[in-house]
Amino acid sequence: MKKTFKKAERLHKKKLIEELFSKGSYFYLPPFKVYYSVSSEVETNQMLVSVPKKIFKKAVERNKLKRRTREAYRNHKHLLLNNNKFLIGYIYTAKKLVTYDPIERAVLSSIQKLVRESINE
Structure with missing residues (x-):
């Protein structure tokens, strides 16, 4: 299996993002607050990463954290191969x-x- 992170795996549709944050659940796992939701509208698992501009003023730092998070997800996403398709949001809180x-x-x-x-479901 190729370890790539394609556009289809990026959560970018406004409707799905609103669904994730309004109907989804979350848990804290430092340095992240992880939102997740099971969706029947997507073909693959989709994820987004958010780093607050209020804490990290420089775009270089925000982008570095987002790159690191996407890379970690890309390396371990093969573990999510199951029937449920997740929408996942990683919010950096540190x-x-x-x-x-x-x-x-x-x-x-x-x-x-x-x-x-x-x-368990």
Whole structure:
């Protein structure tokens, strides 16, 4: 399986984003607040990353955190292969710039938690 992150996997439709934040559930997994929802409207799992401009004034820092998060998701998304199609939103909540390792651990833990929840349903 190729490890790519295609446009089809990016959550970008306004309707789906509103559905995620209004009807979806969430949990905290430092440094993220992870929103998730099961959707029948999408063919693949879709995710978005948000880093607040209020905390990280420089676009370079925000983009670096988003790149690191997308990379961690891309490396572990194969674990989400199941019948449910998730909408996932990663909201960065830490006040400081962190390295790749804590981000990868948090993303991996969140994916494992979503897999466990999909099995329990």
